[in-house]
Amino acid sequence: MDLLTGTTALAMITALIVGVLLWVIARDPVRAFLRPIGPVVAVLAVVLYGVAALLMAAPVDLLIGEPSAADVWVTLLGAPAVALLMGSRFRPRRTSATLTRALLLLAGCSGARYLAHLAGFPVDGFWTAAAISFAGLALVVTAFEFLRRPGVTHLVVRAFVVLSLAGLVAAWAQTNRVPLYANPRTASPETLWVMLLVEPLGALAAILLLIAALRHFAPGTLPRADSARTPAAGEIWNAFVTYEDDSSEGKDRPVLVLSGGHSGQATILRITSQDKTRFPDYLPLPHSRCRPVLTKDSWLNLKPVPLAADAFRSYRGRSPAWLTTELAKHDLLPPTTPSRLRSWLFPTRVRS
Known part of the structure; x- marks a missing residue:
């Protein structure tokens, strides 16, 4: 003792x-x-x-x-x-x-x-x-x-x-x-x-x-949590996502929203911090280019998957302009005009 x-x-x-x-x-x-x-x-x-x-x-x-x-x-x-x-x-x-x-x-x-x-x-x-x-x-x-x-x-x-x-x-x-x-x-x-x-x-x-x-x-x-707001396309959220090989288990991870959950179902792209450099269906997300919404180097799975609207936990922020443009090239998001002024005036802090 x-x-x-x-x-x-x-x-x-x-x-x-x-x-x-x-x-x-x-x-x-x-x-x-x-x-x-x-x-x-x-x-x-x-x-x-x-x-x-x-x-x-x-x-x-x-x-x-x-x-x-x-x-x-x-x-x-x-x-x-x-x-x-x-x-x-x-x-x-x-x-x-x-x-x-x-x-x-x-x-x-x-x-x-x-x-x-x-x-x-x-x-x-x-x-x-x-x-x-x-x-x-x-x-x-x-x-x-x-x-x-x-x-x-x-x-x-x-x-x-x-x-x-x-x-x-x-x-x-x-x-x-x-x-x-x-x-x-x-x-x-x-x-x-x-x-x-x-x-x-x-x-x-x-x-x-x-x-x-x-x-x-x-x-x-009690007041509802951040997830009470409907996620919108182009936003990055924390969400509970089930594993591919076992739908009965999962974990909280960042996801990129392709379509919101207005009808109780959203479409998302999963983000992982595991190195997926060798896989062609993953897009690298360097921390240096995603600093407002990610805390480490990550990879974006370009395969869209459905997600229940009540699985969203908390809002991280808008996807960077370069990422939105890249996803538009893959026909995953509609093309938009990047607004650097908005990102400078309204920086988003990561929420874990």
């Missing part, structure tokens, strides 16, 4: 938990943090989102402290601006939806800090305030992110992972004879640290399981 002994072990567990939360908030593939400069990027991201969370929790100071006039103005201007910036990162990007998300972000960060204050946590301290605000941000962003993703199983799996992390913290506490819970006003620094880890993780797992339960038992109560 030496691996669970001492504050160094708890610091490593904390780093692991923050990394998981960061992955949710940043919505970036984990490999982005595994590059040579990955640790530096991760630290900068934690600082960035931590500062954003602290600013969105700043309105609590107006209730529990005695702020100066300058502090009041900074809070009233800075907190909403940061909340609007964070809220604009999610879809749909309608003004009303962005404003609603901004209000929820403010309520989540400020509410978490205020509830912690009522519970007796020393929210005036920088590290405690930062941890609580960051946890509030993570909880709200988790709700934003997974309300839009279809499926139930992955939510249960994620909740299990989150609870496993909480169990790891509990195992550390038991090994080091640190109480899991105490009055925050009189708790030791170690117990306070443990509580600031376990309680947000429990809330995060509860949110994931609540979304899963509502989606399974009362599907009409």
Whole structure:
């Protein structure tokens, strides 16, 4: 049990938990943090989102402290601006939806800090305030992110992972004879640290399981995911595609839509990252030319296949102009006039 002994072990567990939360908030593939400069990027991201969370929790100071006039103005201007910036990162990007998300972000960060204050946590301290605000941000962003993703199983799996992390913290506490819970006003620094880890993780797992339960038992109560929009020709989506040799199994993969699913059925071309250079019925998709919608070198199977409309998961973006032109040469898409201006003004971010 030496691996669970001492504050160094708890610091490593904390780093692991923050990394998981960061992955949710940043919505970036984990490999982005595994590059040579990955640790530096991760630290900068934690600082960035931590500062954003602290600013969105700043309105609590107006209730529990005695702020100066300058502090009041900074809070009233800075907190909403940061909340609007964070809220604009999610879809749909309608003004009303962005404003609603901004209000929820403010309520989540400020509410978490205020509830912690009522519970007796020393929210005036920088590290405690930062941890609580960051946890509030993570909880709200988790709700934003997974309300839009279809499926139930992955939510249960994620909740299990989150609870496993909480169990790891509990195992550390038991090994080091640190109480899991105490009055925050009189708790030791170690117990306070443990509580600031376990309680947000429990809330995060509860949110994931609540979304899963509502989606399974009362599907009409939640907003539909990105796949609710009908895919259009020339778009690239993530979709669940069955295997050719076993239609009972499949996996999520990017696909290019040839015709939309207005009648419950779409026609698509499958995209694979397996090297298909030797096969003439595959078109290479270099990452350098498909960067807005693909994350690695890929190949496009030029054989059209049908796909049920409800198999689409999330939208990646429009196919590059050169690819649309190439498919028009194969009579798979109608010829169009490429619009470089549109691709420059409205770049599309990959959604995995």
